[in-house]
Amino acid sequence: MSESREKVSSKETEEVIMEATFRALSKHGYKDLRMRDIGEEMDLTRQVIHYHFDGKYDLMSSFLEYIIDQYEGSVEVADGADPRTELDARIDQCLFGPDFEEFTHWDRMKVYHELYTYAQNDDEHQAIFNDHYERIRGSIVEVVEEGIEEGVFRDVDAEQMGQLITDVIHAARGRRISLGHEGAPEEAKQAIDEFILDSLYEN
Amino acid sequence: MSESREKVSSKETEEVIMEATFRALSKHGYKDLRMRDIGEEMDLTRQVIHYHFDGKYDLMSSFLEYIIDQYEGSVEVADGADPRTELDARIDQCLFGPDFEEFTHWDRMKVYHELYTYAQNDDEHQAIFNDHYERIRGSIVEVVEEGIEEGVFRDVDAEQMGQLITDVIHAARGRRISLGHEGAPEEAKQAIDEFILDSLYEN
Structure with a gap:
């Protein structure tokens, strides 16, 4: 995630994405998980995920952290x-x-x-x-x-x-x-x- | 495996299949493993696997044992x-x-x-x-x-x-x-x- 972006709203948005990832993981499992499955679990547009994370792997590393x-x-x-x-x-x-x-x-x-x-x-x-x-x-x-x-x-x-x-x-x-x-x-x-x-x- | 089949050769064949499963697993991993991958790791014909095991799941349970x-x-x-x-x-x-x-x-x-x-x-x-x-x-x-x-x-x-x-x-x-x-x-x-x-x- 770019350091220059607004910190407060980024942090909140990330939390929304992380909790959506939980819901998607509980339905699809890790191996079969697609970015779009996470998008379907949140109210924000799916583009937000791509704005914050550079693909599934980057997202999963952040999720683990x-x-x-x-x-x-x-x-x-x-x-x-x-x-x-x-x-x-x-x-x-x-x-x-x-x-x-x-x-x-x-x-x-x-x-x-x-x-x-x-x-x-x-x-x-x-x-x-x-x-x-x-x-x-x-x-x-x-x-x-x-x-x-x-x-x-x-x-x-x-x-x-x-x-x-x-x-x-x-x-x-x-x-x-x-x-x-x-x-x-x-x-x-x-x-x-x-x-x-x-x-x-x-x- | 049927109880009535010849025990000795069955046991040997099973071991051949089990060791072939090891080789296939080390190349493909568990999730992506197909029966044909195991067939490719042994000299016996692939039909032997289907004769002994009722699909991938049955084979993996035997493999675990x-x-x-x-x-x-x-x-x-x-x-x-x-x-x-x-x-x-x-x-x-x-x-x-x-x-x-x-x-x-x-x-x-x-x-x-x-x-x-x-x-x-x-x-x-x-x-x-x-x-x-x-x-x-x-x-x-x-x-x-x-x-x-x-x-x-x-x-x-x-x-x-x-x-x-x-x-x-x-x-x-x-x-x-x-x-x-x-x-x-x-x-x-x-x-x-x-x-x-x-x-x-x-x-």
Whole structure:
């Protein structure tokens, strides 16, 4: 998108296009999606999509960033919370997601996991996911390190633990979506508590 | 496949078709794959495929079971191994896979993870994956329970731990495939050791 165009209305228009993309994706799936399917899901003229995005691929990359921004931006932790409370809040948000008016966290995560699977053949999407994963893992690592510095947690390899928790979250979400295990996020939450977070206090 | 047909030659023919399917998949991908693409990857006449399988969908379901059989059947544990040694062997095999002549464990796992993502819209594939997951998780749960009974491990929720380990394995494989993290299986191995298996001895 051109930097010189009006910022405010562009942002609103982009959001309209992104939500129309959701509706089109839920009907047609990713592989079969055409730009015109998205046009049919919004009141604005279809030319607006072509004005903002340079084809389907450019639009899907922005769409992926849009889902990721919503997902990452949704974590709310009270100021001055102790490290364990903050860890719990971050893990809960990743596992159970925020509330949305239209299309739930799980509708959004279905698209996310589908694009994740395709990322192996797509350098740009792979880079977007890698940056996102570093931020998610990094936010967990940071809290673990804080807890170690404060003497609340024992001295563990924070990077290794952050990666482990991020992996468990991803797998539990994928299991709920692909295998229909409705209880997977809750099970993952309990297992992370029992076997991973509790080990922060032992020895 | 009809039960009455000659079993031995059928089994060999099926393997030829399955390996041809691998070659065709690696060229065309799952969505765009046609039966004729598989025919072009084998010396036998294409009619053989239609004799054995009732269309692309039936073939892909058998193909999924074929990959899963190879994967599950490959775990070798010495008789009388102690529970921790057996756990390590099972986890290693799931993470790093067995050796194959043509198409590596990772080529096979790419197809597996792609079909896993599609399983949300496919009751038959979802059922195959669910059975497979229950066996993988069950084999870990069994060893953990053995260790508890023998007094080698502390009394943990074996089902919960089995699910957690299975989730971590799945996520690490997916991360290697989708995000190109070559070291993911090795990292997962270390994190499972450090934070999950070691907790079997504490308290």
